[in-house]
Amino acid sequence: MFGLIGHLTSLEHAQSVARELGYPEYADQGLDFWCSAPPQIVDTITVTSLTGQKIEGKYVESCFLPEMLATRRIKAATRKVINAMAHAQKHGLNITALGGFSSIIFENFNLNQIQQVRNIKLEFERFTTGNTHTAYIICRQVEQAAKQLGIELSKATVAVCGATGDIGSAVCRWLDARTDVAELLLIARNQERLFDLQAELGRGKVMELDEALPLADIVVWVASMPKGVEIDPSTLKQPCLLIDGGYPKNLGTKIQHPGVHVLNGGIVEHSLDIDWRIMQIVSMDAPARQLFACFAESMLLEFEKWHTNFSWGRNQITVDKMDQIGNASMKHGFRPLLL
Known part of the structure; x- marks a missing residue:
């Protein structure tokens, strides 16, 4: 099973989405509340490849908001990413993509030095930034x-x-x-x-x-x-x-x-509809088929059973690895969004 760790674009956006997803206790709260809110699995996903193969995944909302960086709540931001990773691992996700600011925060604040989150020892091979596919x-x-x-x-x-x-x-x-x-x-x-x-x-x-x-x-x-x-x-x-x-x-x-x-x-656009809700709340034009390429990378790694941190570290992406993930992308029915 694959995972996606994501976040919303602003406090206002987060409040409206919480209301839409049925989390009223989050919907009317300010930034201080979101700084302490734990990660949540808010969507279960089914993806079908052009090959006919089906996989399932989970979307983990990290509850990180960009305002945390703007207001110097750095510890809250880093805690969000690490806690979301631990939550994904705890729920048995084989390979999870760090979407949006999650991977940037992980790299910039050297979060690989934090290997223990409460009773969970993080296994970094379960995570990918998705940057190679992007x-x-x-x-x-x-x-x-x-x-x-x-x-x-x-x-x-x-x-x-x-x-x-x-x-x-x-x-x-x-x-x-x-x-x-x-x-x-x-x-x-x-x-x-x-x-x-x-x-x-x-x-x-x-x-x-x-x-x-x-x-x-x-x-x-x-x-x-x-x-x-x-x-x-x-x-x-x-x-x-x-x-x-x-x-x-x-x-x-x-x-x-x-x-x-x-x-x-x-x-990217997928050739077949994806069974999920999460892309509707980030304003994709065709939310059943369009998604971030970094998220699609974790799906591709699950399809291919490449349960490894395919994209990791800074400036390690080679043209050969781009070819490898690109071939898998075409095989399973993903294509670039165009004009």
Whole structure:
């Protein structure tokens, strides 16, 4: 059985979802309550592969909210992730994906040092960040959506914002190895890591965001949006493909301009309906079939019986592993969301 650990996008969102799911004791509570709320299994899931194979899973609501990071409730945020992992393991889930901020919190705060949660010794091989599948899907979105818009990759400039992150660096490796992209622009806050990535690839230009965006035919956004940063869509090329790989996905509401096409990055569509409720509350256009690629990774690992932390650590994703998870993705009926 697979698991998904997730969270909602804001306190207001969490309150409305709690009311909808039948948790009135959560619905009218403020942030302090959510900081102490335990994880809950709120959905049971059945997924059918194109091969006919069926698997079952559980969705674990971590009760983490992004406001916890914004208000410096760091201990509450880290406790949420660890407790959700322990809850998933306690309920016998073989492989569980850390969705949204869960994997970022785990990595940034070195939660692998915490191995004991009350009476449970965490078995980290039961968990995956899902980042390998997410990176693969974003790369396929680059290739296929560019074709939809008539953008030839062999003549295109691709800017990767968040290039030194786990997903961003994997996207850069794929674009370098698997496509004939003409120019690669590397954008991130940590200059040392940027130059290390440039040396690894043997190509790419390290640039600031404001100078890179007007040059790009395709922008892959896999970084958090710093406060105060605004993108002026009139400065972008037309056509321009902007792939929003962040969470929550908000570039589509911030950037509305003729010729600028915003695509929700890292989202897959399944060929068959999935029996669940959870995607309805995160506003997917087709909630029975659309989901985050990181969640789909745990499903793929369960289908293939690869009960291991397939995606783990920082900047460990190889093109070969992207190929491996990509082949499994196609086999079981997942495809990238397109325009």
